[in-house]
Amino acid sequence: xxxxxxxxxxxxxxxxxxxxxxxxxxxxxxxxxxxxxxxxxxxxxxxxxxxxxxxxxxxxxxxxxxxxxxxxxxxxxxxxxxxxxxxxxxxxxxxxxxxxxxxxxxxxxxxxxxxxxxxxxxxxxxxxxxxxxxxxxxxxxxxxxxxxxxxxxxxxxxxxxxxxxxxxxxxxxxxxxxxxxxxxxxxxxxxxxxxxxxxxxxxxxxxxxxxxxxxxxxxxxxxxxxxxxxxxxxxxxxxxxxxxxxxxxxxxxxxxxxxxxxxxxxxxxxxxxxxxxxxxxxxxxxxxxxxxxxxxxxxxxxxxxxxxxxxxxxxxxxxxxxxxxxxxxxxxxxxxxxxxxxxxxxxxxxxxxxxxxxxxxxxxxxxxxxxxxxxxxxxxxxxxxxxxxxxxxxxxxxxxx
Numbered sequence: 366x367x368x369x370x371x372x373x374x375x376x377x378x379x380x381x382x383x384x385x386x387x388x389x390x391x392x393x394x395x396x397x398x399x400x401x402x403x404x405x406x407x408x409x410x411x412x413x414x415x416x417x418x419x420x421x422x423x424x425x426x427x428x429x430x431x432x433x434x435x436x437x438x439x440x441x442x443x444x445x446x447x448x449x450x451x452x453x454x455x456x457x458x459x460x461x462x463x464x465x466x467x468x469x470x471x472x473x474x475x476x477x478x479x480x481x482x483x484x485x486x487x488x489x490x491x492x493x494x495x496x497x498x499x500x501x502x503x504x505x506x507x508x509x510x511x512x513x514x515x516x517x518x519x520x521x522x523x524x525x526x527x528x529x530x531x532x533x534x535x536x537x538x539x540x541x542x543x544x545x546x547x548x549x550x551x552x553x554x555x556x557x558x559x560x561x562x563x564x565x566x567x568x569x570x571x572x573x574x575x576x577x578x579x580x581x582x583x584x585x586x587x588x589x590x591x592x593x594x595x596x597x598x599x600x601x602x603x604x605x606x607x608x609x610x611x612x613x614x615x616x617x618x619x620x621x622x623x624x625x626x627x628x629x630x631x632x633x634x635x636x637x638x639x640x641x642x643x644x645x646x647x648x649x650x651x652x653x654x655x656x657x658x659x660x661x662x663x664x665x666x667x668x669x670x671x672x673x674x675x676x677x678x679x680x681x682x683x684x685x686x687x688x689x690x691x692x693x694x695x696x697x698x699x700x701x702x703x704x705x706x707x708x709x710x711x712x713x714x715x716x717x718x719x720x721x722x723x724x725x726x727x728x729x730x731x732x733x734x735x736x737x738x739x740x741x742x743x744x745x746x747x748x749x750x751x752x753x754x755x756x757x758x759x760x761x762x763x764x765x766x
Contacts, residue, residue, distance in 0.1 A: 369458060371466045374414040374424070379407045382414055382424040382447070389449030390484070405557035406446070406766075413466055415450070415459040423450035423459035425467055428766065431550040432478055432662075433543035435726055435756045436675025443471045444549065444766045445481040464492045468665050468691060477666035477673065480549070482659065482765065489661055493690050495721030497662035498547040498760045501637050502655040505622070505630045507601070510650040512619050513643070517612040520574045522620045527563040530582075533571055534560065537579045541609045546725045547660055547760030555766060567604075570620055572613045581608030583617045587627065603632035607763065615644055634659065636761040660762040662721040667694040670724065671704035679752035685711035685740075686720055700753050712746035715739050726756030 374382050383403060384394040395403060406428055415423035427443035434440055445467065450459045471479050480497075483489050525533060535556050543550065551559075563569060563584075572581035584605040590598050601624060608614035618641065621630055635641075637656060642648040664670040667686055681701030688694035694717060699707040713730070715723070719738045722728050730750040733739045741747060 368418065369422075369462055370416045370419075371413060371462045372416070373410050374412050374421075376407075376409055378414065378421070379404060379412060381421055382412055382426070383407075385421055385424050385451060386447040386449040389452070402558055402561040405561070406554045408554065411443075411470070412447075413463055413470075415454075415463050417454060417459075421451075422454035423463055424448070425460075425463040427467060427471070427479065428552050428554060429474070430480075430552055430555075430766075431543070432480060433546055433548045434670075434674040434724070435546045435760075436673075438673045438675075439543055439550070440478055440670070440673050441474065441476040442478040442480055442549065443467070443474070443476050444552075444555075445479050446766050448481070460488075461492075464690075468663070471665045477664065477669035479663045479665055480762075481661050483661050486658060489663075490718050491690075492663065493688060493717040493721065494661040494663045495718040495724075496658040496660075496727070497721055497725045498658075498660040498727055498762050499637055499656055500634045500659040500761065500763075501639075501653050501657075502631070502633050503635055503641060504652045504654050505650055507622060507624065507627050507630055509647065510622050510630070511646045512615075512622055513646050516619065516644045517615045518619075519612045520572055520580070520616055522570050522572050522616055525569050525571050527560070527569075530563055530569040530571075531556075531560045533579060534569070534582055537571065537582055538607055540578075540580065541607055544609075545758060545761055546756055547727075547762045549660075549762060549764050551764060555764075570617065572608065572616045572620075574609075574613065580610065581613035581617055582606075583621065585621065598628045599626060600629045600631055601627050603630060604634070604765075605763075606632070606635070611640070614639075618644065634763055634765065636763070637759050660760075662724060664694070664717060664721055664724065665691065667698070667717065667720070668704075668706060671698055671700070674704075674724065676700055676702065676704070676753040677755050679749040682713060682746045682750045682753060683707060683709045683711045684720075684750070685714040686717055687714065688717040691717070700750070710742075712743035713739055713741060713750060723754050725760035726754055727760050730754060 412426040425448040430444040432442040642651045
């Protein structure tokens with residue numbers, strides 16, 4: 366490749382970066398209205414460009430966010446998105462250079478973590494990312510998915526218009542808080558971009574508790590088949606459900622299940638342990654149509670990331686971490702009540718991508734041992750490591766970006 370220059374793009378170049386990214390997905394450049402909605406996510410200094418002979422060849426950006434980790438700490442984290450390299454410039458080092466610059470920028474900002482949703486699962490492992498949360502898709506026959514009489518009940522729901530949603534939803538999300546590992550803050554630019562879409566076809570329902578305090582919301586769209594050429598089915602597509610507790614969550618689902626003039630409900634990005642099946646008189650009416658990788662995590666600063674989360678009760682385990690992309694992270698760490706670098710002989714050894722998958726507690730050490738992804742030097746350490754990394758519930762992100 367000719368001389369490659371990676372730098373933050375100027376604000377006047379944001380739209381060019383957006384157009385390049387869309388072209389990598391085989392999508393035409395955004396219209397003026399589409400760009401107006403998308404531009405809210407672009408932060409000065411956080412949009413990178415890879416230039417070849419002065420011409421934009423690739424781009425990557427991040428939004429300033431934060432992530433909840435086991436034990437209740439919330440760490441600064443960069444939410445990486447819009448990563449792409451022009452089709453005639455791929456496989457020549459542009460993406461690698463962009464990732465190096467992005468990791469360096471995250472460290473300078475004091476972000477020990479970066480995170481993303483991967484369009485392709487084979488891209489990011491070589492840069493040290495690992496799958497840290499999973500989510501499921503569900504489908505329900507609305508007429509047959511009847512709520513069980515013992516489902517938690519209380520409060521009320523109401524539909525709100527777009528103007529009200531712009532005020533209410535960010536407040537409700539902040540009130541709910543980042544209550545489980547994997548949940549992330551939603552920056553102002555994220556909300557401006559997301560709520561601008563409410564001017565289209567989205568419907569917003571808000572739940573309030575018995576005291577009138579808003580404590581949950583759901584966003585959905587209705588999609589109808591043309592009855593003249595198809596079955597005429599109306600599907601409620603649920604894209605975002607957030608709730609402070611099970612009463613609010615059950616109330617939102619009850620509302621969706623009781624919608625008139627709807628035949629089917631499909632929801633995405635739901636927690637793998639959401640008790641929806643248990644809220645139905647016929648649990649088989651909750652059909653899980655997919656469970657897949659959701660949030661990918663990169664520990665940019667391994668000592669800081671490990672030191673910020675809590676660990677379970679077990680004898681300490683020494684783990685060697687290999688990080689060829691950021692070799693300053695490589696070394697041995699004693700994991701126990703505290704996580705610190707050490708010079709002890711390691712009992713287990715992992716790549717930094719595997720450590721990322723273990724970090725939020727979505728997968729156990731023993732599962733990855735069975736998969737051949739963890740090198741075992743002391744077999745007795747496996748059970749202890751399982752207890753150290755275990756969390757009370759599976760992590761979940763629940764935010765697309």
